[in-house]
Amino acid sequence: MTTLIKNSNLTAEIKHFGAELISLKTNHDREYIWEGNPVFWGKHAPVLFPIVGTLKNNSFHYNAMEYHLSRHGFARDMEFELINATENSAVFSLHSSEETLKVYPFEFELQIIYTLNENNLSIAYKVSNNGNTAMPFSIGAHPAFALPNQFESYAIAFEKEEPLKYYLLEDDLISNKTKKLDVLNKYIPLTYELFENDALIFKTLKSNSLTILENKNPILKIHFDDFPSLGIWTKINAAFICIEPWFGYSDTNESSENLFEKEGIQILETKETFQSKYSIEIL
Template sequence: MYTIQSSQLSVSIKTKGAELTSIMHTGNGLEYMWNADPKYWAKTSPVLFPIVGTLKNNTYYYKGKAYQLSRHGFARDMEFEVTDHNEDSITFSIKDNEETAKVFPFQFAFDITYKVEDEELSVTYSIQNNEVSEDMYFSVGGHPAFKLPLVEGTAYEDYSLVFNQRETAGRWPITKDGLIELHPNPLLNDTTILPLSKELFAKDAVVLKHVQSHSVRLQSDKTEHGLEFSFSGFPFLGLWAAPGADFVCIEPWCGIADRMDTDQQLEHKEGIICLPALGSFEVTWKVMFF
């Protein structure tokens, strides 16, 4: 376990999956991360790479060959190497190996950098295509789970997510097999506010595509404490909680689960990123805690 610190935050990350495990605000004494209670969900913030969500039959095809990848890919289960560590920042790294090549036939380097400054945490995903002459196709995303309610004396239903722009956006349903249905259901109608309730997640995650907002606040009128989550550069947003659990995941995604009508060809996958030979890709999400 490694820790980085700012004047207001102490953040812990483990090497397996480069997974965030704790965000403690030393100024107000609040822990913001879910406690990974295995009764509900034994993770806190898995990293999603090289896919986001579920593939149809856990399979994709590339250059005529079938490859199997389980939901959200392999990075969350890999042991990362610490390649840089300062008081306020740390970088974790993995590269392709014989095992990854069996399910993802590309040479790559994947770095995750966590940095704290005052009350803000930033998380940067950096992907390098090390193929000399081949494009690389991939997705990447975050899955951090924040404790809810944040403060004693408040309830889950006291909190809302408040988008920074008015939204009219549907919720894209997820099938029992984890695939995205072809048509959205109504959710947001010219509003900034999504009230939270455990019932909201009774049918799996809330999946949003291409919203106008670039940030969302988790807040309640019963407490001054909350957080502001910035996801500029991520075209998809997932919101999720395990049934009955006291957390909410705010998930910035560059990529999405397969659609029901997918042809399973990797190059055709919705939201897939095509990175040219020897090219690099970088995207950052940030959270301000108060």
């Protein structure tokens, strides 16, 4: 099942399974979200919760028990409930359940709120701790933007001049190895060679937005004001680029497997609520 929201400029379609954005079109019918071709990658814009990336041994310990969580968590593979919808907005909800408590022993509600406003789609996250103990979690976005032309005709522009050091993955975990991106006037030309070792992972950034350029023309801007970390990723020979604002990232090999000690983790006290949002602006 999907829900369609629209305004005079844009139309967005959200799948209830995973509350996943699967389409964002202009009124000129240009599609900005990756088609989800499973030959390369069968998703469009999954929500990453309650972890981002991979845990060491895909597990963590809590109260002398071992729990197993797969890469990027379970929210992207669960059915959300549509709890409110207007012509230009939709609110989806996922609650902890007997199924989630087996792998993540914390009571929560995750709401994802999609809102269209002029040329912008806002995607807001609201995480509530409904339990009686503090709750460790990460949350992140994973939108894949369609690149219909030759991949090398695209570039990414960072909002601010800054040294762009990213961390390399080894067996899906963050290593101590880093590389620096060559940046010319805040621009990075896209090449598949950049992603031969998987995603570019930035633990911290000064920039609060990135712009995708097509043949040097800005086409789309991703705003992520309060997200501390970011991933950029594609599959070799695939016609998309993922721009991924995150609260958290994969474990390192030195991880204690205690979520409360995990790098980048958020700790939400009982009965408290975490809120954040990012937005996609069509230029």
